[in-house]
Amino acid sequence: MAKLSIRHFLLELIFPEFCLNCQKLGPSLCANCYHGLNFYFQGQKPNIVEENKEQVYFDQLQIMAQFRGPLQKLIKALKYQNAKNIAPLLAKMLHRHLKIPSADMLTFIPLHPKKLRWRGYNQCQEIALTLGEISKIPVQNLLIKTINNQAQAQIKEQKTRKERMKGVFAIPTQNLPIIKNKHILILDDVLTTGATINEASRLLKLAGARRVDVIVLASKMD
Ligand SMILES: [Zn+2]
Structure with missing residues (x-):
């Protein structure tokens, strides 16, 4: 076996080309499983603005689908099995199912440097890179x-979670001029x-952003 084909073989082991949901050979999500996604349609999205008792700082929120099943x-x-190659697929799904606003710039929820080192990449950044390119x-x-609030996923109680979010993000001073009026x-x-x-969103508005819109892949809310 030639060197190249061994390399190709290994690459296929790391990034196997089969549906991650049903293991059928082909794309990371086959057409059948794609249809099994619970997409939100207009008027069917969870109304987070009403449920959130605190002040809401973003202007518009779009959520693609429910966090269940194939998605x-x-x-x-993408987050826990090093499957970075899924990011472009998710970006294309966002582009297809949401109305991407014509914003001045696209940013993403950052990871704590420790977590970034451990994972090797920020999954939101990876998705944003493809979405930015196509949009x-x-x-x-x-x-x-x-702040590395790792146990965040385990915090079910909303109030605790909200309190724990205060001060976890910051904006480096050099970014302030590019945010103003944008x-x-x-x-996410x-x-x-x-x-x-x-x-x-609160931080970006505080830094002078004119408008902040949010797009999210999946919601745990029904
Ligand atoms: Zn499938």
Whole structure:
């Protein structure tokens, strides 16, 4: 076996080309499983603005689908199984199913540097890079995560979660001039209570952003 084919063989082991949901050979999500996704349609989205008792800082929120079934598997593979190659597929799905606002720039929810080192990449940044390319919106890394609140996913109680979000993000001083008066689009992968996107939006508005819109891949809310 030639060197190249061994390399190709190994690459296929790391990034197997089969449906992550049903293991059928082909794309990371086969057509059948794609149809099994619970997409939100207009008027059917969870109304986070009404449920959130706190002030809401973003202007518009679009959520693509429910965090369950094939989409849940794809996001988990991207986050925990090193399946970085899924990011472009998810970006194309966002572009297809949402109305991407013509913002001045696209940013994403950052990871704490420790978590970034451990995972090797920020899954939201990976999705944003492809989405920015196909939507022709420049991608900017505007926020940093200063507190590593790792147990966040386990926090079910909304109030605790909201309190824990305060002060977890910051905006580096050099980013302030590019934010002022701009229309910014934030990308996040999974929405639990909305505390994360609201805190990120609050900071961007505080820094002078004219408008902040949010797009999220999947929601845990029904
Ligand atoms: Zn499938």
